[in-house]
Amino acid sequence: xxxxxxxxxxxxxxxxxxxxxxxxxxxxxxxxxxxxxxxxxxxxxxxxxxxxxxxxxxxxxxxxxxxxxxxxxxxxxxxxxxxxxxxxxxxxxxxxxxxxxxxxxxxxxxxxxxxxxxxxxxxxxxxxxxxxxxxxxxxxxxxxxxxxxxxxxxxxxxxxxxxxxxxxxxxxxxxxxxxxxxxxxxxxxxxxxxxxxxxxxxxxxxxxxxxxxxxxxxxxxxxxxxxxxxxxxxxxxxxxxxxxxxxxxxxxxxxxxxxxxxxxxxxxxxxxxxxxxxxxxxxxxxx
Amino acid sequence: xxxxxxxxxxxxxxxxxxxxxxxxxxxxxxxxxxxxxxxxxxxxxxxxxxxxxxxxxxxxxxxxxxxxxxxxxxxxxxxxxxxxxxxxxxxxxxxxxxxxxxxxxxxxxxxxxxxxxxxxxxxxxxxxxxxxxxxxxxxxxxxxxxxxxxxxxxxxxxxxxx
Numbered sequence: 001x002x003x004x005x006x007x008x009x010x011x012x013x014x015x016x017x018x019x020x021x022x023x024x025x026x027x028x029x030x031x032x033x034x035x036x037x038x039x040x041x042x043x044x045x046x047x048x049x050x051x052x053x054x055x056x057x058x059x060x061x062x063x064x065x066x067x068x069x070x071x072x073x074x075x076x077x078x079x080x081x082x083x084x085x086x087x088x089x090x091x092x093x094x095x096x097x098x099x100x101x102x103x104x105x106x107x108x109x110x111x112x113x114x115x116x117x118x119x120x121x122x123x124x125x126x127x128x129x130x131x132x133x134x135x136x137x138x139x140x141x142x143x144x145x146x147x148x149x150x151x152x153x154x155x156x157x158x159x160x161x162x163x164x165x166x167x168x169x170x171x172x173x174x175x176x177x178x179x180x181x182x183x184x185x186x187x188x189x190x191x192x193x194x195x196x197x198x199x200x201x202x203x204x205x206x207x208x209x210x211x212x213x214x215x216x217x218x219x220x221x222x223x224x225x226x227x228x229x230x231x232x233x234x235x236x237x238x239x240x241x242x243x244x245x246x247x248x249x250x251x252x253x254x255x256x257x258x259x260x261x262x263x264x265x266x267x268x269x270x271x272x273x274x275x276x277x278x279x280x281x282x283x284x285x286x287x
Numbered sequence: 288x289x290x291x292x293x294x295x296x297x298x299x300x301x302x303x304x305x306x307x308x309x310x311x312x313x314x315x316x317x318x319x320x321x322x323x324x325x326x327x328x329x330x331x332x333x334x335x336x337x338x339x340x341x342x343x344x345x346x347x348x349x350x351x352x353x354x355x356x357x358x359x360x361x362x363x364x365x366x367x368x369x370x371x372x373x374x375x376x377x378x379x380x381x382x383x384x385x386x387x388x389x390x391x392x393x394x395x396x397x398x399x400x401x402x403x404x405x406x407x408x409x410x411x412x413x414x415x416x417x418x419x420x421x422x423x424x425x426x427x428x429x430x431x432x433x434x435x436x437x438x439x440x441x442x443x444x445x446x447x448x449x
Contacts, residue, residue, distance in 0.1 A: 002308075002312075003307045006306060006307060007306060008352045010355075031350075031353070034349065034350065034353065035330060035348055038309075038348050038349070039329060039330065041307075042328070053350075053352070055353065102330075102419070103418045103419025103420075104399075104400075104418070104419055105330075105343045105419045106345065108342040109342075109345075190418040191331060191419060
């Protein structure tokens with residue numbers, strides 16, 4: 001399959017890229033790794049007239065952990081996330097999640113920015129970003145603004161990003177020292193999108209859960225931050241009753257489609273199992 | 288139409304192609320390098336794996352324009368001086384193929400894997416790392432055996448040189 005026709009641009013600076021977006025308002029798409037966009041263009045689900053390839057914009061490729069904040073450039077690949085020692089130390093759920101996305105060749109090209117910004121509810125990183133309370137930096141003609149991951153997703157492929165804006169980086173507050181974490185993903189086959197998946201970050205002190213954050217992948221039109229489920233864990237010993245309460249609260253907010261990954265009821269059921277496994281794994285890892 | 292230039296298998300090449308031309312088509316149609324195959328055309332099967340600037344990628348899901356200015360290595364670029372590359376030799380000796388359609392992608396994925404892991408490559412890692420390469424004939428047993436044999440030979444050779 002061959003994509004429809006378009007004009008290819010490869011700007012060297014962010015300002016140049018923003019200028020190109022403004023010049024071709026509504027008809028231009030950002031091309032990062034292209035591993036979501038090019039397949040969509042082959043299927044004519046996306047028909048941009050202009051593609052703006054950001055690979056030469058150096059300021060989009062750094063990983064920086066400093067002052068309690070992790071900053072990851074939008075063009076950082078999944079492979080770079082996996083091999084970053086700084087991230088493995090400060091926020092290991094990112095590596096655990098990246099390793100569950102697609103396959104090694106795709107991870108060499110696919111970027112974190114594309115994964116969080118394109119709005120596909122099947123993508124894994126958006127829920128992780130919601131669990132971590134990350135924020136996204138958006139750069140447009142009018143300057144820069146930030147949007148929280150928990151506020152970014154509006155519907156499948158619709159986000160708070162204006163079509164004149166570029167996602168430039170992701171900021172994540174460094175999770176508490178000794179936190180527990182887990183990303184549990186049920187998929188039909190290797191490389192597939194989730195039937196359902198859950199991200200859990202939690203802290204434990206003297207046997208009691210002091211903080212918890214749970215988010216869900218691919219069980220609604222958008223990723224879901226499960227606030228009630230998170231709250232159900234805080235102040236408990238993370239015993240069976242607390243886990244069941246969190247699982248029930250998480251299942252209550254899902255609204256998955258019935259599709260090739262299974263009927264809606266099944267996917268809701270699986271979401272609960274993923275939440276349970278992720279809580280248990282995170283609990284075990286918490287120091 | 289634009290003129291696209293890159294280095295392929297150590298040779299400077301250029302060709303006229305539409306902006307929408309995929310890297311795999313550029314390699315096959317413009318350059319006549321038909322060793323890189325198109326299987327699923329949806330970045331799942333791995334028959335189209337090549338190296339771009341030293342990293343394994345799926346060339347059915349990359350535009351030729353994205354690889355402009357880069358160094359690309361295809362299956363045709365592995366053998367040197369009429370000698371098979373150690374990974375090619377290992378596939379030959381261990382019967383790591385039947386129909387051969389997936390083999391170029393398997394070998395390009397394998398060379399990338401061995402470059403990253405060296406002689407420490409074990410069976411579990413090979414099987415995990417092959418998740419993006421699909422074979423429909425042999426069942427992966429001999430492919431894994433071939434890659435481990437090549438890793439052993441290449442890692443051993445590397446150690447001897449050091």
